[in-house]
Amino acid sequence: MILRRKKVVIISYILIIAVLTGCFNAKELDELGISLAMGIDHEDGKILITAEVVDPAFSSEASNTGEGSSVRYVQGIGNTILEALKDITLKFDRGIYSAHNKVLIFGEEIAKQGLVSHMDELIRDREQRESSYMLIAKGAKAYEVMGINSGIETIPANYILGLIKNVESNPKTVDFSIMDYLKHYYHEGHHPVAGVIEKIQKNEINETGEKSGTKGYELTVIGSALFKKDKLIGYLNGNDTKALNYLLDNVKGGIITFPATSVLEEVQSQESEQILNSVNVIKVKTKNDVELEGDKVILKSKVYVRAALGELLENTDISKEGNLKRIEDDCSKTVELNIKAAVQKVQKEFGIDIFGFGIVFHRKYPKQWKKIKDYWDEIFADAEYQIEVNTHIIRTGLINRPLEK
Amino acid sequence: MISKRIKDNKRRLVELFNHSTDFVTYEFESESNIKMMVCYIEGLIDRNILDRDILRSLTLNVKNLKEIRKYIMTPKIEEIDTINEVVDEVVYGKVVLFAEGLKKGFVIELSKWDKRQVEEPQAESVVRGPKEGFIEDIAVNKVLLRKKLRNNNLVFEDLRLGKQSKTDISLAYVKGIVNLEVLEEVKKRLDKINIDAILESGYIEELIEDSPKSLLPTITNTQKPDIVAAKILEGRVAIFVDGTPHVLIVPRVFVEALMSSEDYYLRPYFSSFLRIVRVIALFITVYAPGIFVALMLYHQEMIPTVLLVSAADAREGVPLPLTVEVLLMIITLEFTKESSLRLPKNIGSTVNIVGALVLGQAAVQAGLVSTLTVILVSLTALAEFIVPQLTQAIIMYRLFATIMGGFFGIYGVICAFFVITLEVISLESFSIPFAWPLAPRNTSGLKDTFIRVHLRKYITRPKALAKQNVKRQIPPKGE
Numbered sequence: 001m002i003l004r005r006k007k008v009v010i011i012s013y014i015l016i017i018a019v020l021t022g023c024f025n026a027k028e029l030d031e032l033g034i035s036l037a038m039g040i041d042h043e044d045g046k047i048l049i050t051a052e053v054v055d056p057a058f059s060s061e062a063s064n065t066g067e068g069s070s071v072r073y074v075q076g077i078g079n080t081i082l083e084a085l086k087d088i089t090l091k092f093d094r095g096i097y098s099a100h101n102k103v104l105i106f107g108e109e110i111a112k113q114g115l116v117s118h119m120d121e122l123i124r125d126r127e128q129r130e131s132s133y134m135l136i137a138k139g140a141k142a143y144e145v146m147g148i149n150s151g152i153e154t155i156p157a158n159y160i161l162g163l164i165k166n167v168e169s170n171p172k173t174v175d176f177s178i179m180d181y182l183k184h185y186y187h188e189g190h191h192p193v194a195g196v197i198e199k200i201q202k203n204e205i206n207e208t209g210e211k212s213g214t215k216g217y218e219l220t221v222i223g224s225a226l227f228k229k230d231k232l233i234g235y236l237n238g239n240d241t242k243a244l245n246y247l248l249d250n251v252k253g254g255i256i257t258f259p260a261t262s263v264l265e266e267v268q269s270q271e272s273e274q275i276l277n278s279v280n281v282i283k284v285k286t287k288n289d290v291e292l293e294g295d296k297v298i299l300k301s302k303v304y305v306r307a308a309l310g311e312l313l314e315n316t317d318i319s320k321e322g323n324l325k326r327i328e329d330d331c332s333k334t335v336e337l338n339i340k341a342a343v344q345k346v347q348k349e350f351g352i353d354i355f356g357f358g359i360v361f362h363r364k365y366p367k368q369w370k371k372i373k374d375y376w377d378e379i380f381a382d383a384e385y386q387i388e389v390n391t392h393i394i395r396t397g398l399i400n401r402p403l404e405k
Numbered sequence: 406m407i408s409k410r411i412k413d414n415k416r417r418l419v420e421l422f423n424h425s426t427d428f429v430t431y432e433f434e435s436e437s438n439i440k441m442m443v444c445y446i447e448g449l450i451d452r453n454i455l456d457r458d459i460l461r462s463l464t465l466n467v468k469n470l471k472e473i474r475k476y477i478m479t480p481k482i483e484e485i486d487t488i489n490e491v492v493d494e495v496v497y498g499k500v501v502l503f504a505e506g507l508k509k510g511f512v513i514e515l516s517k518w519d520k521r522q523v524e525e526p527q528a529e530s531v532v533r534g535p536k537e538g539f540i541e542d543i544a545v546n547k548v549l550l551r552k553k554l555r556n557n558n559l560v561f562e563d564l565r566l567g568k569q570s571k572t573d574i575s576l577a578y579v580k581g582i583v584n585l586e587v588l589e590e591v592k593k594r595l596d597k598i599n600i601d602a603i604l605e606s607g608y609i610e611e612l613i614e615d616s617p618k619s620l621l622p623t624i625t626n627t628q629k630p631d632i633v634a635a636k637i638l639e640g641r642v643a644i645f646v647d648g649t650p651h652v653l654i655v656p657r658v659f660v661e662a663l664m665s666s667e668d669y670y671l672r673p674y675f676s677s678f679l680r681i682v683r684v685i686a687l688f689i690t691v692y693a694p695g696i697f698v699a700l701m702l703y704h705q706e707m708i709p710t711v712l713l714v715s716a717a718d719a720r721e722g723v724p725l726p727l728t729v730e731v732l733l734m735i736i737t738l739e740f741t742k743e744s745s746l747r748l749p750k751n752i753g754s755t756v757n758i759v760g761a762l763v764l765g766q767a768a769v770q771a772g773l774v775s776t777l778t779v780i781l782v783s784l785t786a787l788a789e790f791i792v793p794q795l796t797q798a799i800i801m802y803r804l805f806a807t808i809m810g811g812f813f814g815i816y817g818v819i820c821a822f823f824v825i826t827l828e829v830i831s832l833e834s835f836s837i838p839f840a841w842p843l844a845p846r847n848t849s850g851l852k853d854t855f856i857r858v859h860l861r862k863y864i865t866r867p868k869a870l871a872k873q874n875v876k877r878q879i880p881p882k883g884e
Binding site: 010 | 701702703705706710713714715716717718720721722723726727728811814820823824827831
């Protein structure tokens, strides 16, 4: 009896497996075209997809010998993203496997027309990853920036990925993924921002053994792209992007360079040159707030910066009491000015809330929000902005006094 | 009945032994003309003592029938009356003495035969700990155990099994500690055995185990006396079988496979570390190929990109589907293991070289298998030898998990995991749950499972086993 029951259990297991299995369609690795980056463009009224497919055999050989290309570029055209993807199969021997996409690059043209109608496939398909980074090719088609590799990585997609990940040491760019974009897109009172990628001319240096096809150009991810809902409306430069990162509490490092005020007074008479100090940012904590005073909306930010002294060009002995405090205040002031300028620029030039003050307002005044949510952007553009910055320098480096001049 | 006449006895005995040539009878006469005869089996007895101490003494001294017993100068003498008893005694290496005019025989214990030396068992070698191992002789084996437990509570109970082989079996347990239910059950199951021969303790194991259809052994076997001593002190019963160095111990729990006698001789932290390593090894050796196949065929998105690219590079140009490739390599590994085991030792090294070529570089260079598969299969082989007691089950489970992974992806591997775990927790060994102390959980038992705590913390014997005299030690006061 027990044995029979056991048999029944085992057989039912096998049946359950056959019925319930979620993963069918085994795919051998040598049937996959592993795509690491994808460019999406609008051309002649149709969608043009460019995929960067890794060539595994070449890839390990290329890293060994430093010769040859480790990736292939394939393109497909169609009325929709899916159609364009399937068009690739007519020209390329392997199915595009997009689960390893690191970056999705949208051409400027398609971004200006609106991205949402193209997003569906990218989030519906189980292969596509929402965690892949989203970039806008500034002033170019997506495929124009693909294939440029000025880094150590043999695969261009990894080069781009490395650039984005460097946000940790320089917040003049943003590392937003498709998921972040959609999150901001769905938030009321917060417009999405995406990263930017741009092809720039490189200074000629007599390099030996330079990789073919990359000569003369390199990529930069400085700045960010602003969206009004799903339509690209403009770009922020590096410094404003940095301010954006501060306000979105998205800073993982970087530096702050600020003029030395106290010395300025003495020195200014002799030299017109500014004396600059720098700190390495260790941690930034930002709290945004909104206040309603009558009909007036006041936007407030409180920024706390923890930093280590990086570069001291003014002639000060920081071991003396008060000097470090003054340097901290200088730093706070610069951050304050920069952020204020960036917010005012966004208010004036674009008139959209990319900082998420709308969300804060929604949380704090849920009743009022219902009435004003449709006009939030106008309210934001006219609102007064207040900021308070506190800097705390916790490390001063190995020397107390700067070098004597 | 034994006849008064030596000639009759001799004739009947020779006939009973079917004129077998190793059966020897020897007639002699004392100086006082008393006719006597000894019979024995050639090679089973100590001829020196027979000649020097018995035949000589009898020949010189015996003057009448009543004096015979006086002049047999060995301690063990029995008197028997029937011819059939003679047969039973002679085959165990005893000498039977007849005298003309006496209706009985004297059984003299003189058994002696060539034995292997007590040496370190190759299958269970240790760095720290006793090196001696059991041999094929049950008497020596009992001595080895007795030397560990010099105690009148260590009891051996003998019985004979096998109609043809008449193999000596001996139950060993510690009176006052042994689990009486288990002891009764063992005796009951041994009584039920009715087979012509017991050639190895494996016969007994198969005939008395709880779940003969299971892949997992529910009876421990070991070649080391210290292990037997430790286990019977936990309330278990050991079964010695003559003719084999493998002693059986019942009941067994699953986690014993993760233990080694050395764990208790080394420092507890290191022993605990080793046990965790063994758990990892057990998991890897069973599931690694299945998980590998599942990831590579169904869940490529779960593999880090760099690894995926190099795996794809390795797979480039390999003709076989991945599942088949992995299964083939697993089978090839079994080929290598089996052939190096069966071959004479001096050819064994050839197999190693050939096996290494097949499993390794050459196969990869020829493009038959991918490097990752070779690494994976070697890893499973390494991990397998860390848990030697479960090898038989591991191989079958590994194949099962690999096939499930190949057909159904990670989902299949998880199902395989459930089926295997179900089997482990459903087993029993002599009414003790096989998965004890994990299921049912027992906190004090867990102290000696995945970790080995300090010896001072082992105050009681395992609770599932020991029902009487459960205290193992009295820790010093004030601690």
